[in-house]
Amino acid sequence: MKLNRVVAWAALVIGAIALVADYVYDGLLRRSLRRLLAAVRGGEEAGGVQRGPDGQPVSGITEVPESGETPVAFPDAELIRSCVHCGLCLPFCPTYNVLGVEMDSPRGRIYQMKLVAEGKISPDNPHFYKHIYQCLDCRACETACPSGVQYGRLVEAARSIIPPRSNVEQAARRAILAGALNSDPILSVIGVGSRLYQRSGLQKLVRSTGILRPIPRLNRMESMLPHLEGSLILEPLPPVVRAQGERRARVAFLSGCIAAQFFPQTNRSTIAVLAANGCDVLTPPAQGCCGALQNHSGDRETAKNFARHNIDVFERTGADYYVSNAAGCGSMLKEYGELLADDPLYAERAEAFSEKARDITELLAELGLRPPTHEVSARATYQDACHLRHGQKIKNPPRELLAAIPGLELVEMARSEWCCGSAGIYNVTQPELSESILDMKMENVIATGADTILAANPGCLIQLQHGLRDRGVHMRAAHPVDLLAEAYGADGHLDSNGGDGG
Amino acid sequence: MQPSRFVQELIDIVGERNVLWDDYDLRLYEYDGSVDRALPQAVVLPESAEQVAEIVKLCNRASVPYTARGGGTGLSGGSIPVAGGVLITLVKMNRVLEVDLENLRAVVEPGLVNLQLSEAVAGNGLYYVPDPSSQKACTIGGNVGENSGGPHTLLYGVTTNHVLGVEVVMPDGELVEFGGKALDLPGYDLTGAFVGSEGTLGIATKITVRLVPLPEDVRTLLAVFNTVDDASATVSEVIGKGIIPAAIEMLDQMALQAVEASVHAGYPEDAAAVLLIEVDGLRDGLDEQAQAIRDIAEAHNARSLRIAKDAKERELLWSGRKGAFGAIGRISPEYYVVDGVVPRTKLPEVLEAIAEVGRQYDLRIANVFHAGDGNLHPLVLFDGAIPGELERTKEAGAEIMRICIRAGGVLSGEHGIGMEKAELMGELFSDHDMEVMLKLKAALDPEGLANPGKIFPTPGRCVEIPRRPLAGIGW
CATH class of the missing domain: 3.30.70.2740 (Alpha-Beta Plaits)
Structure with a gap:
């Protein structure tokens, strides 16, 4: 019995490693398999010529058919029509700022979607793929748009109709996004593995020898790995932590998937700060991944399944609010209603779920922050996470909370509302553009002379830490609730009866 | 597909990454903010005045028309390459080259976004006055081409009143300078002729503009009316009494409804019209001016009046007006x-x-x-x-x-004449008026390659719009 489990685990881990390796080696596995098959069949595919669906070789340049092609059913096509191509979004788009061309502007991307919806461009056109995936989905254009174009929904719809470039790529993507992120054991393995890797000195060796440099994607992922704190094997979060003082609300906490492994202290800070502000905090152990990354990459069906599961789990808590400390996840929770609008069993429940969803900073501002007592001496600057500022339209609450911390000086950076280039898995899939966007961000961050950079989203923190490390800048990167927890004197120890016990 | 010889020559001038010639990419340059569409045959993104000059010379040698483009926010089709040819997109020339604080002047490149100039000098208590509603995205070069205005030009004048000099790549590809930092240069006012020429007399590559100190204080009023007549009468009387506000904007009922759906600026949706009036300048006397305007509006049956309490409310009231065009997309x-x-x-x-x-x-x-x-x-x-x-x-x-x-x-x-109103020019100007303008065009652009098909009705009498077959150059 035990042996069986070990074998099953080993098979799973090896399988996952193979898929990841294929992904980072840009299809090594696929190529090898194809060659093998071709050799067996004595076929012609060994040459590696890419072929389109019609069997014709795909060249770099695609003919744009003038007419005659059947229009593709573009989800939410009517949303395209709300764009009046006024161009006011252009200067607010990070990729347009770097590349300077219409193809990589929100207006231009919508025009490309329009051409696809009208059948003038095929959705498997490599140019279409390139420009739609070069989008950060940061939604800064939505904030700039006077016509209320729902760009985020549009770009996700566009991604959902682009056929995968190969079955193996799709499988790898699904294994990571739909499988690994929703599996606690795999997440734990990743967490423990990463800690071991850092603490055994292996990371130092890898970085000093530059052994990964010939494999750019893997090297890239390695360089993004943040400094991991906490014990090797993380203690699970307590399922219930009681409010301190008078109880003001019962909240259920979405603790996140990979972020829970990489930023365990932020989750503990969140629970401590909520308890200090009179909230009973329930962290349902059965909860799963929110589905945001899947939805952003066009896999709406997986996202829907995740949403249904979380609705089932969170409803049972009977909580007044569902809280997230990750902007991307919170934004997704607020979209469950829209995501499941066509599901007769879940539509109403999803709508009710989204109404209860709050970002941690939003909820604290709504309840009214209890004045923190401990001084936190820092000169901090705040980066607006895109899915907070543009996705959830939350600008002032985090700033107000930070202003309430005694001893904290808050310095605004220029263009704090610009994306840092992290954008989900963008910093791995689009390394060059991501770096250019990060360059603009770091320039503004460093110009503030701050000693602390704050962002309310784990993805942004990974990217900002990487940017600071690369430039040799010593600055603390943290979530605003980490500072708030310090301001309440929380020491990270949580017990079930009364916040952090202190 | 190999680039044609002509495209290769463009690449030689600006580098591969700054030339677009694939059919797919060109489709993305067939539009701007207007309703017209036309495909260019190549798009170039020069990074210096010298490159612009080389491009124009190349176009001359090959008899290919060219059109300048900035942010692509224009509303009259000024940057639509109606005769095909090369679209010269200036967004990569977007620097503030010089700020002369003593003389209140700035020298900028044409691709600089209008609002970014004001942001760049705000720390010095200055701003650039012309503020088209698209100021967050339109470029100063485009503003020069169209002689753009904006709400705040009532008191201070439109673009031509704020441009003191331009460096221009002339239609023959030579780089010349009109005007300069000084106010009154001898000779013809070629700067004046150039501003508003919509890219038909050459392409601006450097622009010297006037900066103005930010007003010490400002009062913003929202007056609500049950009839358009009352609102109009208020406008006439305010100005008739010698009060020149910095801005007086009107929105009618349909616009109000669209705006409210978009920004929730607090405009009443059931009113026939509202006026957004702003007075600015020295703090002393501002309240008196605001009061005088209030009295006039009340005398004309204003049903309610509101003065913005703080900068935040003022910004909110303006956000409704500035986003009004785009907000129409909601209805x-x-x-x-x-x-x-x-x-x-x-x-x-x-x-x-x-x-x-x-x-x-x-x-x-x-x-x-x-x-x-x-x-x-x-x-x-x-x-x-x-x-x-x-x-x-x-x-x-x-x-x-x-x-x-x-x-x-x-x-x-x-907004300029562009493509949309070229055919109507004859109804506004006499034949003799038109002839003088066409003579100027013919003298400066004898080949007629600079943004053909704009301003004047086609076919022009002095200038033949070139619609030459382009097969000869291997497109």
Whole structure:
């Protein structure tokens, strides 16, 4: 019995490693398999010529058919029509700022979607793929748009109709996004593995020898790995932590998937700060991944399944609010209603779920922050996470909370509302553009002379830490609730009866 | 596919990454903010004046037309390459080259976004006055081409009043300078002739502009009326009494409803019209001015009056006005902005005549405009997916322009003539007037390659629009 489990685990881990390796080696596995098959069949595919669906070789340049092609059913096509191509979004788009061309502007991307919806461009056109995936989905254009174009929904719809470039790529993507992120054991393995890797000195060796440099994607992922704190094997979060003082609300906490492994202290800070502000905090152990990354990459069906599961789990808590400390996840929770609008069993429940969803900073501002007592001496600057500022339209609450911390000086950076280039898995899939966007961000961050950079989203923190490390800048990167927890004197120890016990 | 010899020569000038010639990419440059469409055959993104000059010389050698483009926010089709050819996109030339604080001047490149100039000098207590509603995205080069205005040009003047000099790549590819930092240069005022020439006399590569100290204080009023006549009468009387506010903007009911759906600026949706009035300058006397305007509005049956309490409320009130065009996207898939000027006193009858055009052509028309200088912006709402509706819309637009001309007005307040109103120029100007302009064009651009098909009706009498077969150069 035990042996069986070990074998099953080993098979799973090896399988996952193979898929990841294929992904980072840009299809090594696929190529090898194809060659093998071709050799067996004595076929012609060994040459590696890419072929389109019609069997014709795909060249770099695609003919744009003038007419005659059947229009593709573009989800939410009517949303395209709300764009009046006024161009006011252009200067607010990070990729347009770097590349300077219409193809990589929100207006231009919508025009490309329009051409696809009208059948003038095929959705498997490599140019279409390139420009739609070069989008950060940061939604800064939505904030700039006077016509209320729902760009985020549009770009996700566009991604959902682009056929995968190969079955193996799709499988790898699904294994990571739909499988690994929703599996606690795999997440734990990743967490423990990463800690071991850092603490055994292996990371130092890898970085000093530059052994990964010939494999750019893997090297890239390695360089993004943040400094991991906490014990090797993380203690699970307590399922219930009681409010301190008078109880003001019962909240259920979405603790996140990979972020829970990489930023365990932020989750503990969140629970401590909520308890200090009179909230009973329930962290349902059965909860799963929110589905945001899947939805952003066009896999709406997986996202829907995740949403249904979380609705089932969170409803049972009977909580007044569902809280997230990750902007991307919170934004997704607020979209469950829209995501499941066509599901007769879940539509109403999803709508009710989204109404209860709050970002941690939003909820604290709504309840009214209890004045923190401990001084936190820092000169901090705040980066607006895109899915907070543009996705959830939350600008002032985090700033107000930070202003309430005694001893904290808050310095605004220029263009704090610009994306840092992290954008989900963008910093791995689009390394060059991501770096250019990060360059603009770091320039503004460093110009503030701050000693602390704050962002309310784990993805942004990974990217900002990487940017600071690369430039040799010593600055603390943290979530605003980490500072708030310090301001309440929380020491990270949580017990079930009364916040952090202190 | 190999680039043609011509494209290769463009690549030699600006580098591979700054030339677009693939069919897919060119489709993304067939539009701007207007309703017109035309495909260029190549797009170049030069990074210096010298590169622009080389491109223009190359176009001359190959007899290929060229059109300059900035942010692509224009509303009259000024940057639409109607005769094909090369689209010279100036967004990569976007630096502030010099800020001369003592003399209140700045020297900028044409691709700089209008608002970014004001942001760059705000720390010094200065700003750049012309503020088109698209100022977050339109470029100073485009503003020079179209002689753009904006709400705050009532008191301070439009772009031509703020441009002191331009460095221009002439149609023959030579780099020249008109004007400069000094106010009164001897000789012809070529800067004046160049501003508003819509890219037909050359391409600006460096622009010297006036900076103005930020006003010490400002009062912003929102006056709500039950009839358009009362609002119009208020405008006339305010100015008639010698009070020149920095801005007087009017929004009619349809515009109000769209704006409220978009920004929730607190505009009443059931009013017939609102006026957004702003006075600025030295703090002393501002309250008196605001009070005088209040009294006039009340005398004309204003149903309510509100003065912005703080900068936040002021910004909110303005955000409604600035986002008004785009907000129309919430009530209609497309819109066509008409730009005309009429004497202020004629506003009530002209607005009524415009409403009549709407009824006649069965189209909804919203009005958002600079009432202070009689600069109208009727927005004709349409749906391009309905066959014939775009054509009907354009006809209605032309009819509105004729109403403006009959009322003693002109064809454009700030958007330029471009493609959309070229055919109407003959109704505004006499043959002799037109001839002088065409002579200037012919003298400076004898080949007619600089942005053909704009401003003047086709075919022009002195200038033949080149629609030469381009096969010879291997497109």
